[in-house]
Amino acid sequence: MCLQPRPRTNRGATVTTALPTRYLTPDDIATLLSVPLETIYAWRKKRTGPPAIRIGKHLRYDPAAVREWVDSLSADNAA
Secondary structure, three states, X not given: OOOOOOOEEEOOEEXXXXXXXXXXXXHHHXXXXXXXXXXXXXXXXXXXXXXXXXXXXXXXXXXXXXXHHHHHHXXXXXX
16 A cells, blocks of 8 residues: 555645655544545554554644554555
8 A cells, every 4th residue: 555645735734745744633644545534533443543642632643653554554465
């Protein structure tokens, strides 16, 4: 699976060709992976999706951890 995000504007930041260096929101992850936002929350509840952290009341994803998670899926599918 290739993680090529579609262009999207979010509070002044644009997600274009590569993962941004800032922490990602659940909306960002849904857009990057082309899945519904509800899927992101379901993965979190089942502990099957990319790891997330809480910053105050906000859920955020480390871009490096998301990349590792996607790479692990690719490795699992190749085996």
